Every structure is written in structure tokens, then in C-alpha cells.
Amino acid sequence: MSSFILENSQVQVSVDEHASEIHSFCDLETDNEYMWQGDPKFWSGRNPTLFPMVGSTWDKKLHINGKEYVTGNHGFTRHSDFTCIAHDAEKIVMELKDSEETFKEYPFHFTMHITYTLCEKTLSVNYEITNDNDVVMPFHFGLHPAFNCPSNGGNFEEYYITLNHPETSDFHLTHVENCSRIELDRKALEDTIIIADPQSTQATLTDGKHGVTVGYEGYEWLAFWSKPDAPFVCIEPWHSHADFEKVDVPFEKREGAILLAPHKVFKTGYTITIF
Numbered sequence: 411m412s413s414f415i416l417e418n419s420q421v422q423v424s425v426d427e428h429a430s431e432i433h434s435f436c437d438l439e440t441d442n443e444y445m446w447q448g449d450p451k452f453w454s455g456r457n458p459t460l461f462p463m464v465g466s467t468w469d470k471k472l473h474i475n476g477k478e479y480v481t482g483n484h485g486f487t488r489h490s491d492f493t494c495i496a497h498d499a500e501k502i503v504m505e506l507k508d509s510e511e512t513f514k515e516y517p518f519h520f521t522m523h524i525t526y527t528l529c530e531k532t533l534s535v536n537y538e539i540t541n542d543n544d545v546v547m548p549f550h551f552g553l554h555p556a557f558n559c560p561s562n563g564g565n566f567e568e569y570y571i572t573l574n575h576p577e578t579s580d581f582h583l584t585h586v587e588n589c590s591r592i593e594l595d596r597k598a599l600e601d602t603i604i605i606a607d608p609q610s611t612q613a614t615l616t617d618g619k620h621g622v623t624v625g626y627e628g629y630e631w632l633a634f635w636s637k638p639d640a641p642f643v644c645i646e647p648w649h650s651h652a653d654f655e656k657v658d659v660p661f662e663k664r665e666g667a668i669l670l671a672p673h674k675v676f677k678t679g680y681t682i683t684i685f
Contacts, residue, residue: 455488
């Protein structure tokens, strides 16, 4: 698989065809690397796209049209090979289409395009998923970008998350009220901090000097996650979520399911800004 680069006078971004993951987002002035590098000692992922499932169902199966299908945690896109179909000074466009292998896990034809656009120190990542079927296509979708923490030689304990609008949420293990600053509690991150119906549109991971801001709009859940003692934190906008208790409904009726009409296009995206 090949990697493709976007660069300006301030930053350089590298995107790989495997899983269409961002392999690097580096500040050229400070040489700070902001993206998690996928060290398998902690977690080999980097910033996977979660499709057609976020997390796993209770029984690890997708129940579609009376049949059972098995896909891995977060679906197959995180392990799929994309094809770069456009690359110039302004953008990178990656494409993934269904195959015989994906059809065994998810019985629908689709086309996914991920477009990366760099402007100053902000990377915009936009998704278009096309339903290539003559029937409604149900799916679940989420984002999972991981960021080095620390990113500049400091300490994990010096970092925290700020939100541009206070959040109140009582969902699964997360209970917050009028909260606009989240401390990096190791146990809470390992369990996953999840905010339902986020009112914020930006989450910033910072030590007060350097950091990264993720911009998001229109997502139903916002999650923060890390591994025990790992030097990274994930900021994850989701359109749906894993099962936290037994759920006995068809795939298309799970909470957060997106039902895309035949030959229509679903669009979503997010931004990453470093400082």
C-alpha cells in the first residue's frame, strides 16, 4: 500500500491506502507529531473508520434480513485496502467499494469516498457513502482518531480535554453535568467516556500550550478512550454505538442505525486542528 502526502509551509500530513488511516500530522516548525503511531504494545490502530458497525453487537453478529453475519469489532473498513483515486496539492481522495469478502460480512453494495483537505493547520476529513443497491441500506458509522498524549515531550498527567460548550449526559458509565473540562482519568478512559447528544462542536486535547482540536457536528455520541498506561487519547464522534447490554433487534433497528435510501449518498465529516 502507498502513502500520500499533503503539505504546506506549516504542517505535513500523510495518509495511507491501508484503512485510509492518517499516519502522520506533523508540525514542521516544532517537529511535533500529533497522530498516534499505532504501537502494538498498546494499540495497533491509528484512526480507523468504523463501518458498517461501531463496536460490536451483544452476540457479535449482524442480524440482517433474517440472516446472521459476522464482522470484526468496529466492522471491516478498519482493515480494508482503499484506493487513492485523486491526489493533488489540495486534497487526497480515497475510495473503498464492496467486494466478495465484504459481502460475506455485510450483504450490501456500497462506495465510500474519504476526502482529506489541508488548510493551514487544519485537516478536513469528509466522508461520502453511496448506497449502490436498489433497496434501503442500513449501517452504523463512527470515527476513532487517536492522538499522541503527550505530543511534545510533556507528561500525560498534564493534559486535559476542553469542550466549547458544557455537556450534561447520563449515558452508560458516564455521568457529567454542565461539564466543559474533562480530566484524563485512566480508568474512565479505559471504560470509555461517552457523551450522548453532544451540544459541543469542538473537543480539545491540550496541556495548555500545545494540543489538538477535533471539530464535529451532527453526531449523536462523543466518546473518549485510551488503553491502560498508553500515551494516546482518542476523540471519537459516533453516529451509533456498541451494545452495552443485551439487545435483541435486527441490525436496521439498533440505536443510531442510518437507513440510506437506494442510490443516495450519506455525508459526514470532521476536522483536526493542531497548535
